[in-house]
Amino acid sequence: DAGVTQSPTHLIKTRGQQVTLRCSPISGHKSVSWYQQVLGQGPQFIFQYYEKEERGRGNFPDRFSARQFPNYSSELNVNALLLGDSALYLCASSLSTATNYGYTFGSGTRLTVV
Amino acid sequence: GESVGLHLPTLSVQEGDNSIINCAYSNSASDYFIWYKQESGKGPQFIIDIRSNMDKRQGQRVTVLLNKTVKHLSLQIAATQPGDSAVYFCAAPLAGGTSYGKLTFGQGTILTVHP
Numbered sequence: 001d002a003g004v005t006q007s008p009t010h011l012i013k014t015r016g017q018q019v020t021l022r023c024s025p026i027s028g029h030k031s032v033s034w035y036q037q038v039l040g041q042g043p044q045f046i047f048q049y050y051e052k053e054e055r056g057r058g059n060f061p062d063r064f065s066a067r068q069f070p071n072y073s074s075e076l077n078v079n080a081l082l083l084g085d086s087a088l089y090l091c092a093s094s095l096s097t098a099t100n101y102g103y104t105f106g107s108g109t110r111l112t113v114v
Numbered sequence: 115g116e117s118v119g120l121h122l123p124t125l126s127v128q129e130g131d132n133s134i135i136n137c138a139y140s141n142s143a144s145d146y147f148i149w150y151k152q153e154s155g156k157g158p159q160f161i162i163d164i165r166s167n168m169d170k171r172q173g174q175r176v177t178v179l180l181n182k183t184v185k186h187l188s189l190q191i192a193a194t195q196p197g198d199s200a201v202y203f204c205a206a207p208l209a210g211g212t213s214y215g216k217l218t219f220g221q222g223t224i225l226t227v228h229p
Contacts, residue, residue, distance in 0.1 A: 004157070031215055033215040033216065035217075040221070041221055041222070042203050042205070042219030042220050042221050042222050043158065043203075043217075043219050044218075044219070045208060045216050045217060045218065048215040048216050050215075055215070056208075056215065056216045058208075058216075090157050090158070092157070092215070094215060097215050102160055103160075103215055104160075105157030105158045105159070106157050107155065107156050107157050108156075108157050
């Protein structure tokens with residue numbers, strides 16, 4: 001089975017631009033979470049989606065938005081990019097939000113803002 | 115909310131030694147903790163988890179110890195191998211809950227294993 005797939009793997013954008021990152025969960029997984037990992041730090045929670053509904057949002061500005069599609073894939077959008085948005089963006093998926101179901105992480109999208 | 119942190123940013127060991135990576139947490143109501151391993155260019159990989167009704171849990175070559183009194187947990191890796199070289203994170207659910215999907219991570223400990 002394929003794991004969590006994220007695209008693109010690397011991306012370079014200019015300050016002020018907008019970016020869309022994509023995530024395909026493991027087949028059958030209905031929950032997706034997004035994390036931002038700045039170099040040298042641990043991942044920081046951005047969003048959680050389950051059955052196409054937002055189930056949680058971390059401490060990120062409104063420039064960050066996300067959605068989940070009927071096939072459970074997800075997109076993370078970031079508007080008006082800042083240099084500080086440069087990071088590894090991780091997507092994780094799970095069967096459910098229930099506590100006894102683990103989340104599997106993808107390898108991430110490396111975003112560089114110049 | 116919950117915050118987790120690690121005592122040491124780096125740990126260097128010889129192949130075959132045992133490794134111990136430590137983590138402190140702030141929310142005494144937290145009742146679920148996870149250790150992740152992250153290799154270069156990859157996402158975090160689940161290693162082992164523990165709930166607050168336990169003080170020890172063992173996996174294959176790994177043991178997690180939880181001390182709720184001092185809000186501390188540790189990851190012990192037995193007979194460390196070069197393939198164990200990676201960054202190790204402890205994580206806990208945000209807001210002290212038990213949802214996997216909303217986690218807070220520590221900064222990580224870089225484990226380097228020398229042959």
